[in-house]
Amino acid sequence: MNKITEVVPFLAPVQILILSVIVIPSFYVVWLSLHASSFGQSATFVGLQNYIKVLTDPAFLLALGNTVLIVIFAVHLELALGLGMALLFASGLPCRRVLLVAVLAPYAVSEVIAVAMWRFLFDPDVGPVTAMLTWLGLPMLDWSFEPSHALIMIGLLTIWLHLPFTFIILYAARLAIPKDLYEAARIDGAKPFDAFRRVTIPLLGPAIVVALLFRYIFAFRIFSEVWLMTQGGPARSTEVVAVYLYQEAFSFNAFGTAAATAWIMVLASLLLATGYVFLLRKQVAGNAH
């Protein structure tokens, strides 16, 4: 007993921090999601009305669809690129240090600056990339007008911004695989693709799971890229779930539905993460057998 009273004061700061920053706001958001609430009105209990309203709102469904598209395409493309680059770097690329800095640079750039830069580069009228695409005879990305182009642009931007994260996890994991294993595989008769399929991929499995899991969650709550690039426009067509939440809370002052959206996001993220972790662990274990 004495011990507990001695220990508690030391643990208290962390507990208080977690309680005040995570636990209490979470419960408050749960409470809020069950009430209709706006500025200048007292909250009234509406049960699960907010959840139903959000889930049947075409704008939310569109936002969810866009988010899922970004999660599926951007994250997997990014993983493939990150893996390819990690393997390329590990294979003994010349000027590796300089290239490493170049690859990691986007992670050091603020999202706001990154978006401003991309907006300029891809500007439909004066952007250098647009000019180059036109010069090459390729279709330009009309992201300020065409919703599908805007989504492609957002996808490319989020890949560019987060590729260093995926890359560095996979590169570190690849470097941790001993060279001897590849030599043993070569002597055992493995061609480069056999070594990739039967040695590299199974041994990178855990790192791939970690990178994917983080990126699913990051991508699911994507906000700044979209908000700074298109603000969800034109006509709410490129909204993602986090932007929808922001609009509900701060444009329409509908705190109840915004809170419900937040909880839907949390549950969806958890579901996504659990599902994928389960699947990939099974796959890793399968490979390991």
Place this chain on the structure above:
Amino acid sequence: MASLRLAGLKKSFGAVDIIKGVNLEIKDGEFVVFVGPSGCGKSTLLRMIAGLEDISGGELYIGDRLCNEVQPRERGIAMVFQSYALYPHMTVYDNMGFGLSLNKTPKPELDARVREAARILKMEHLLERKPSQLSGGQRQRVAIGRAIVRKPGVFLFDEPLSNLDAALRVDMRMELAKLHRDLGATMIYVTHDQIEAMTLADKIVVLDGGLVQQVGSPMELYKNPANKFVAGFIGAPKMNFLPVKVQSVAGDTAMVASDTMSPIPVKGRGFSVGDPAWLGIRPQFLKPGPPTDGEGALRGRIALVERLGTETIIAVDTAENERVVAAIPVDVELAFGDAAEFQFNPQAAHLFH
């Protein structure tokens, strides 16, 4: 099974020559050990035979086939690495069958060969385990098993026992010797441990500075070392070397002496009167006591005594401040600083340039 021929084999990393021209014949079924100090090029030479390092010059024949440009998988070799190099995500069974599964060997044959190798190495009960669930010795067995399963013409071992503890190393050494007897395959084994070399080899290749210093059977190397390096490397404790001067030469025998040693006749070719030389005496050939007629003598003060029970290793500092080591096959109690005198038969001594 296969024979090997290395003709003027060279390897350079940039401007640095690691292997400077190695000529060697290895007969079918022979157990050859490459031995030498760290950095002598022995592992590089093995890796060149394996195909893991490119050959900068010369020719490598495995059987009758020139293999300089042949991929490792097509050389008919298997290799056991110092680190074992087991695939951590695969079971012992899959590790051993990996090579066969790659070349699409039918399942029943793969199974039979893996189980046969497991039986030879007495590890049938480990087949379903992962490498992380095995001890160092068991991992080494799996690595050897993986090599056996492929039925290679040549087995290559790269310091396979150096990660094991002393007792296990002795056991594994005996098992490897038995394996060689049972399989009758050509084996090339790299080590820096001369005891492994002496006990396992049919033929030892002593390397230093990227060059072959001597090739021969263990006893040939022990009894007739070609140079001071080989003499110092083979045998434990290390051979003693004392600086002497040649006083007279008669046929194959040179009379040598130093300030503290009376003239003695030693076998040695190519010496002239007045040449400086090294007199080599193995510690086991030094016997305590004063010299009788015609024997060499060494005197000094005891600097170190190591009592091992069955033998005593005594280090003595001579008046010329040379350190001489004697190995006496009995247990003797001696005190640090005592005067000591040893005699030796000059016929057992060697003379080097």
